[in-house]
Amino acid sequence: MAALNIEKGASSHSAYDLRDPNAQVIESHTLAVLVENEPGVLARVIGLFSGRGYNIDSLTVAEVDHLGHRSRITIVTRGTPAVIEQIKAQLGRIVPVHEVHDLSVEGPSVERELGLFKVAGKGDKRVEALRIAEIFRANVVDSTLESFVFEMTGTPEKLDAFADLMRPLGLADLARTGVAALSRGA
Amino acid sequence: MSRSMTGARMVIEALRDQGVDTVFGYPGGAVLPIYDEIFQQNDIKHILVRHEQGAVHMAEGYARSTGKPGVVLVTSGPGATNAVTGLTDALLDSIPLVVLSGQVPTFLIGTDGFQEADTVGITRPCTKHNWLVKETDELAATIHKAFHVATSGRPGPVLVDIPKDVQFATGEYVGPKQIATPSYQPVKKGDLGQITRLVELMEKAERPILYTGGGVINSGTAASQLLRELADATGFPVTSTLMGLGAYPASGKGWIGMLGMHGLYEANMAMHDCDLMIAVGARFDDRITGRVADFSPGSVKAQIDIDPSSINKVIHVDLPIVGDVGHVLEDLLKVWKSRGRKINAEPVRKWWVQIEQWRSRNCLAYRGSDKVIKPQHALERLQALTAHRKDRYITTEVGQHQMWAAQFLHFEDPNRWMTSGGLGTMGYGLPASIGVQVAHPEALVVNVAGEASWLMNMQEMGTAVQFRAPVKQFILNNERLGMVRQWQQLLHGERYSQSWSESLPDFVKLAEAFGCKGRVVSDPADLDAAIQEMLDYDGPFILDVMVEKHENCFPMIPSGKPHNEMLLGEASTEGAITGTGAALV
Numbered sequence: 001m002a003a004l005n006i007e008k009g010a011s012s013h014s015a016y017d018l019r020d021p022n023a024q025v026i027e028s029h030t031l032a033v034l035v036e037n038e039p040g041v042l043a044r045v046i047g048l049f050s051g052r053g054y055n056i057d058s059l060t061v062a063e064v065d066h067l068g069h070r071s072r073i074t075i076v077t078r079g080t081p082a083v084i085e086q087i088k089a090q091l092g093r094i095v096p097v098h099e100v101h102d103l104s105v106e107g108p109s110v111e112r113e114l115g116l117f118k119v120a121g122k123g124d125k126r127v128e129a130l131r132i133a134e135i136f137r138a139n140v141v142d143s144t145l146e147s148f149v150f151e152m153t154g155t156p157e158k159l160d161a162f163a164d165l166m167r168p169l170g171l172a173d174l175a176r177t178g179v180a181a182l183s184r185g186a
Numbered sequence: 187m188s189r190s191m192t193g194a195r196m197v198i199e200a201l202r203d204q205g206v207d208t209v210f211g212y213p214g215g216a217v218l219p220i221y222d223e224i225f226q227q228n229d230i231k232h233i234l235v236r237h238e239q240g241a242v243h244m245a246e247g248y249a250r251s252t253g254k255p256g257v258v259l260v261t262s263g264p265g266a267t268n269a270v271t272g273l274t275d276a277l278l279d280s281i282p283l284v285v286l287s288g289q290v291p292t293f294l295i296g297t298d299g300f301q302e303a304d305t306v307g308i309t310r311p312c313t314k315h316n317w318l319v320k321e322t323d324e325l326a327a328t329i330h331k332a333f334h335v336a337t338s339g340r341p342g343p344v345l346v347d348i349p350k351d352v353q354f355a356t357g358e359y360v361g362p363k364q365i366a367t368p369s370y371q372p373v374k375k376g377d378l379g380q381i382t383r384l385v386e387l388m389e390k391a392e393r394p395i396l397y398t399g400g401g402v403i404n405s406g407t408a409a410s411q412l413l414r415e416l417a418d419a420t421g422f423p424v425t426s427t428l429m430g431l432g433a434y435p436a437s438g439k440g441w442i443g444m445l446g447m448h449g450l451y452e453a454n455m456a457m458h459d460c461d462l463m464i465a466v467g468a469r470f471d472d473r474i475t476g477r478v479a480d481f482s483p484g485s486v487k488a489q490i491d492i493d494p495s496s497i498n499k500v501i502h503v504d505l506p507i508v509g510d511v512g513h514v515l516e517d518l519l520k521v522w523k524s525r526g527r528k529i530n531a532e533p534v535r536k537w538w539v540q541i542e543q544w545r546s547r548n549c550l551a552y553r554g555s556d557k558v559i560k561p562q563h564a565l566e567r568l569q570a571l572t573a574h575r576k577d578r579y580i581t582t583e584v585g586q587h588q589m590w591a592a593q594f595l596h597f598e599d600p601n602r603w604m605t606s607g608g609l610g611t612m613g614y615g616l617p618a619s620i621g622v623q624v625a626h627p628e629a630l631v632v633n634v635a636g637e638a639s640w641l642m643n644m645q646e647m648g649t650a651v652q653f654r655a656p657v658k659q660f661i662l663n664n665e666r667l668g669m670v671r672q673w674q675q676l677l678h679g680e681r682y683s684q685s686w687s688e689s690l691p692d693f694v695k696l697a698e699a700f701g702c703k704g705r706v707v708s709d710p711a712d713l714d715a716a717i718q719e720m721l722d723y724d725g726p727f728i729l730d731v732m733v734e735k736h737e738n739c740f741p742m743i744p745s746g747k748p749h750n751e752m753l754l755g756e757a758s759t760e761g762a763i764t765g766t767g768a769a770l771v
C-alpha cells in the first residue's frame with residue numbers, strides 16, 4: 001500500500017459523511033422517505049426492511065401532497081453506520097421513491113409523536129395521575145369517574161417517560177402514532 | 187392523435203412500438219384476449235413454451251445475448267407463480283425482462299377467484315418493479331414505463347399484471363414518448379472529481395487489478411470496448427466474475443482468468459495481494475470475496491457501479507463512483523490520457539512477474555485419462571472444435587459442469603456467455619439456449635449441462651424441436667449431483683446423501699422421442715467425432731457425454747476461507763471446510 005495513500009473512509013457513500021464506515025456502534029436514525037402515493041408503495045418499503053433484515057422502531061405514513069400524489073413515510077431505524085447507508089441506498093432504489101432524507105445527519109430536526117393514555121383508578125392514584133399529567137402538559141380528552149384518557153404530544157422519550165409514570169397509577173391502554181419528523185429551519 | 191382500442195390490442199401495439207420481435211409465453215383463461223390479438227398479427231413472433239419457467243429463462247437468454255429486453259406472456263395464478271424462479275434469477279443477474287401476466291377481472295380480485303393469485307404481492311420482492319393495471323386507459327403508459335424501468339439504470343425484470351376486464355375494455359393508447367417516471371431517474375455520468383482521484387491512484391499503483399463483472403456487459407458493447415482500451419493502454423491485469431466473462435477477451439494480454447470460489451489461482455492471488463482494486467460493474471458477491479474480513483487486506487478499493495446500493499454493501503470501498511460503466515470508463519480514459527497516460531511502470535512490470543509466477547502453478551491441471559472422459563477434457567475438446575466460430579454462444583446449467591465451462595471455455599466477446607450466476611438455477615441452461623437461438627437463428631448455441639440440471643426443464647426440448655432451434659445440448663453426465671457430491675466429500679465425511687442421479691433416462695432415446703437426435707459417448711477416443719457430429723447436425727442435438735463420476739472441481743476457495751487459502755487439485759482436501767465456514771453455502 002506504500003504508494004497509495006488514501007484516508008480510509010474519506011469518501012464513503014455520501015461525500016460529506018466522515019464517520020467511520022466500519023464502526024460497529026448501533027445508531028438510531030430517522031429517515032424521511034417521500035414517495036409516489038400509489039398502491040403497494042408502503043408494502044415495498046416494509047418488504048425491503050423485512051426482506052433484508054433491517055429494524056423498524058417506528059413507522060408513520062400519510063399523504064402530504066394531495067395534488068402531487070406524494071406521501072411521506074417517516075421511519076426510525078437502527079443499525080451500524082454501514083447498515084444505515086445501505087438502508088438509504090436500498091430505499092432510493094425503489095422505483096416510486098422520490099427522495100430519501102436522513103434527518104439524523106442532515107442537520108437539526110424536530111421529532112414529535114402523539115400518544116393516547118388510558119389510566120383507570122380511584123382515590124389517591126387518580127389524583128396523582130392528574131397531577132403528573134399537568135406537569136407533562138397532557139390534555140384530558142375523556143374522563144369518567146374511574147378513568148382518564150390523556151393526550152400528549154412530544155418526543156418519543158417524553159412519551160416513554162409519561163407511560164412509565166402512569167403504569168403504577170393504572171395505565172390500562174396506550175396508543176401511539178409513531179414519529180413524525182421535519183428538519184429545522186427554512 | 188388519440189387512438190382508441192381494447193386493452194388486448196394495446197398490449198400488441200405497445201410491444202410493437204417498443205420494437206419487440208419475439209414473445210415467449212403460454213396461454214390461459216386470463217390472457218385469452220391478448221392471445222386473440224397475437225393470432226391476428228404477424229409482426230411479433232410468439233414462442234410457445236412447455237412451462238412458464240422455461241419462458242422466463244428463454245427470455246433471459248434472448249436478453250443477455252442481444253442486449254434487448256426479453257418479453258414473456260403468462261396467464262394468471264399458476265402461470266404467474268411458475269414465472270417466479272425466472273424472475274428471481276433475472277433480478278439477481280440484472281437481466282432486463284418485461285413479464286406480462288393475466289389476472290382475474292378487477293371485480294373478482296380478492297375473492298379467491300379461479301386462478302387468482304396475488305401476483306404483484308408474490309413478485310414484489312423478485313422484480314425491479316411491478317404494476318397491477320386497473321384501468322385500460324393506464325395500460326399502454328404502464329407497459330412503456332415497464333420497458334423503461336427494465337432496461338435503464340441497473341437492468342432487471344419487471345412485471346405488469348393485467349386483469350381480463352382491462353384487456354376487453356376500450357381505452358386511449360399512448361406511445362412510448364409520452365411517458366414520464368419522475369421518481370425514477372438513474373444517473374449515467376460518474377462524478378468527475380472521483381474519476382480524477384481514481385486516475386491519480388492508477389498513476390501511482392504498484393499492483394493494480396481490474397476486477398470486472400456483469401455490469402460491463404449490461405452497460406453495452408461500447409463498455410466492453412472501453413474496458414479493453416483501458417486495460418491494454420495501462421497494461422493492468424484483468425480478472426472477471428462469472429457474469430462478466432467475455433467483456434475482456436480471453437486472448438487479451440491483460441487477461442488473468444476468472445476469480446472467485448472456483449476461479450483461477452493467479453486471479454485470486456492477485457486480488458488478495460493487489461494495492462489498487464478497480465471494481466467495474468462487479469458487486470463483491472460472497473462467491474468472490476471468500477472470508478470478508480481477509481478480503482484483499484492491503485488494497486485501496488475503487489468501485490464503478492450504476493447502483494448506489496452495490497457500494498459498501500459487502501466490502502468497504504474507498505473510492506465509489508456511481509454511474510454507468512460505459513460513461514465512467516469513457517471519462518476515466520479521457521482524464522487519464524489528458525494527464526499524460528502515466529502508470530507506475532516498473533512496479534507494474536514486477537507485479538506481472540509475480541502474476542506469471544502464480545500462473546505457472548497451472549491451477550487447472552487435472553489428471554488425464556484414456557479410459558474415461560474427464561469433464562475438463564470434454565470441455566477442452568469442445569473449445570478446440572468450436573473456437574473458430576465467432577458466433578458461438580454458450581449457456582450452462584448449474585453445478586460442476588458450469589464451473590468447468592467457465593474455466594475451460596474461452597470468451598472473446600461479450601453477450602456470448604449465459605449462465606445463472608446469482609441465483610444458481612438448475613434448469614436455466616436448456617431454455618436459455620433456446621432463447622439465444624431464437625435471437626440468433628444462424629449461430630452455434632451450446633448448452634453445457636449436467637444431467638441432473640438438464641432434467642429440470644427438459645420439457646423445453648419440445649419447444650426447440652417445434653421452433654427448429656438447433657440447440658446443442660452438451661450433457662456432462664456424471665450420474666451425480668456432482669457439485670453437491672463434491673461438498674459432501676469435503677464437508678460431510680463422504681456421506682453422499684441423495685446426490686446420486688438414479689434412474690436416468692436414456693438420453694438418446696429421449697432425443698428421438700422429442701423428434702431430434704442424440705448420441706452417447708463414453709470412450710475418450712470417440713469424443714471428437716461425437717462432438718463433431720453434434721456440431722454438424724442440422725437441428726437440436728443431445729450429446730450424452732459419460733464422464734468421470736467423482737471428479738472434483740478445482741481450484742476451490744472453501745467457504746469461510748480467504749483467497750490465499752485456496753485448494754488446488756492435488757492438495758489434500760480433508761477437513762477443508764471447518765468452523766463457521768461450514769455454515770456457509
Ligand SMILES: Cc1ncc(C[n+]2csc(CCOP(=O)(O)OP(=O)(O)O)c2C)c(N)n1
Nearest residue numbers: 585586587610612636637638639667668669
Ligand atoms: C433448482 C436448484 N435446486 C438445487 C440446487 C442445488 N444444486 C447445486 S448444483 C447441484 C447438482 C447439479 O447436478 P448436475 O446438474 O448433474 O451438475 P454437476 O454438478 O454434476 O456437473 C444441486 C442439486 C440448485 N442449484 N438449483
Ligand SMILES: [Mg+2]
Nearest residue numbers: 636637666668
Ligand atoms: Mg451431474
